[in-house]
Amino acid sequence: MSESDDLFIREDPIFVNKELLEISHLPDEGRIVGRDEEIGQLANAVNPAIFGQSPSNVLIYGKTGTGKSLCAKYVSRRLVDTAEEEGVNAVFAYVDCAQDTTETQAVQTIASSVNTDATEIYIPDKGISTATYYKRLWRILNKEYDVALIILDEIDKLEDDAILMQLSRAGEAGKVTDCKIGVIGISNKIKYKDRMDERVKSSLCEREFVFPPYNASQLNNIMSARNDAFRDGVLGDAVIPRAAALAAREHGDARKAIDILRYAGEIAQAEGAGTVREEFVVQARERAEVDRFRELIRGSTPHSRYVLQALTVLSLEHRPDGAYSDTAGENDGFRTTRIYDIYEQICRQEGADTLSLRRVRDLLKEHAFLDILEQSRHSGGSAEGSYTEHTLLEDPEVVRDVLADTVE
Numbered sequence: 370m371s372e373s374d375d376l377f378i379r380e381d382p383i384f385v386n387k388e389l390l391e392i393s394h395l396p397d398e399g400r401i402v403g404r405d406e407e408i409g410q411l412a413n414a415v416n417p418a419i420f421g422q423s424p425s426n427v428l429i430y431g432k433t434g435t436g437k438s439l440c441a442k443y444v445s446r447r448l449v450d451t452a453e454e455e456g457v458n459a460v461f462a463y464v465d466c467a468q469d470t471t472e473t474q475a476v477q478t479i480a481s482s483v484n485t486d487a488t489e490i491y492i493p494d495k496g497i498s499t500a501t502y503y504k505r506l507w508r509i510l511n512k513e514y515d516v517a518l519i520i521l522d523e524i525d526k527l528e529d530d531a532i533l534m535q536l537s538r539a540g541e542a543g544k545v546t547d548c549k550i551g552v553i554g555i556s557n558k559i560k561y562k563d564r565m566d567e568r569v570k571s572s573l574c575e576r577e578f579v580f581p582p583y584n585a586s587q588l589n590n591i592m593s594a595r596n597d598a599f600r601d602g603v604l605g606d607a608v609i610p611r612a613a614a615l616a617a618r619e620h621g622d623a624r625k626a627i628d629i630l631r632y633a634g635e636i637a638q639a640e641g642a643g644t645v646r647e648e649f650v651v652q653a654r655e656r657a658e659v660d661r662f663r664e665l666i667r668g669s670t671p672h673s674r675y676v677l678q679a680l681t682v683l684s685l686e687h688r689p690d691g692a693y694s695d696t697a698g699e700n701d702g703f704r705t706t707r708i709y710d711i712y713e714q715i716c717r718q719e720g721a722d723t724l725s726l727r728r729v730r731d732l733l734k735e736h737a738f739l740d741i742l743e744q745s746r747h748s749g750g751s752a753e754g755s756y757t758e759h760t761l762l763e764d765p766e767v768v769r770d771v772l773a774d775t776v777e
């Protein structure tokens with residue numbers, strides 16, 4: 370090769386605007402598809418903020434990738450803009466509670482994100498007490514704003530309810546007198562509310578919304594609205610419909626659908642193919658599925674993982690072609706008590722106390738809600754009564770590998 374030969378490709382042959390398909394990308398209004406009703410309901414709940422009154426506190430539930438974070442951020446941003454037009458000074462802060470799990474981290478994030486140079490209040494990354502962070506946050510809010518919306522994403526990952534208590538009581542307690550605070554909590558744990566302190570529950574759950582999974586046509590539209598991520602003519606006609614059909618059949622998860630599209634493009638790149646072909650979608654789907662599962666169990670509690678590990682051990686042992694199979698052919702599902710036995714063994718190995726059978730049942734229900742496993746009721750006849758069986762929906766090997774390299 371001589372110096373005059375091109376060693377590098379100078380232009381991306383597949384993508385022209387790849388960031389449209391990146392996870393962190395926040396689509397603009399025209400690209401939010403199929404959520405008009407949910408956006409309308411959310412807007413209605415926080416609307417009083419525009420007149421400088423208290424917005425309703427909201428809890429949003431829904432499976433992963435159903436647009437909860439997207440719509441919460443979108444409505445908050447629009448609220449701030451509209452409030453400004455009405456002469457009301459509003460602000461919103463976004464906290465990823467999977468990242469900021471402690472009260473101190475969460476209050477620090479809120480305080481630093483609403484702070485401005487004008488306040489002359491310093492919010493250090495660390496080194497001051499939780500109480501001092503609160504004091505500074507209240508001072509900033511009192512000084513600068515009429516209304517503050519706080520989005521707590523993955524709210525169930527918070528270590529405790531302390532910050533919720535503080536935010537919901539700040540007005541009554543006389544700490545924040547000049548600013549109304551509204552909280553938008555987001556969770557994909559259906560049981561989350563049951564765990565909440567009663568006092569917090571009554572003030573934070575004024576309005577509740579459930580975001581349903583997307584169907585194939587909505588996913589198709591969500592992806593089509595971003596097809597300008599690709600160069601003209603590169604995307605085969607069947608690619609988006611195929612990716613939408615696959616993603617809708619499994620979870621109705623927009624993140625996964627977009628991931629499939631991006632990966633399909635990356636596979637085309639790696640193969641040196643000039644176009645993104647339908648066959649790449651199938652490989653891309655596998656990769657997206659692993660990512661999705663990894664994301665789902667990110668920050669989950671150790672016991673939630675032990676329960677899953679127990680079901681995985683059973684599923685691997687009883688795979689029809691499994692190396693350790695002693696009852697080949699049985700892979701329909703496993704009863705709660707059987708999972709519980711293995712779960713107890715895992716706890717012993719980990720040196721952890723076991724949770725009650727009832728709690729383990731709840732954890733299995735949470736996994737079922739997220740489509741990690743499927744539950745079915747069976748009647749064991751008059752002697753046995755009815756019982757539940759749990760079947761892993763994810764590939765057990767994938768689950769095992771992801772669990773093995775997940776750190777607490």
Ligand SMILES: Nc1ncnc2c1ncn2[C@@H]1O[C@H](COP(=O)(O)OP(=O)(O)OP(=O)(O)O)[C@@H](O)[C@H]1O
Nearest residue numbers: 400401402404433434435436437438439591623624
């Ligand atoms: N209606 C939609 N229109 C366009 N893009 C969407 C829509 N819904 C979701 N997306 C995209 O899908 C991805 C996941 O959405 P989002 O983070 O809002 O989901 P979520 O319900 O909050 O999921 P999780 O519970 O995992 O946080 C984001 O990249 C988002 O831009």
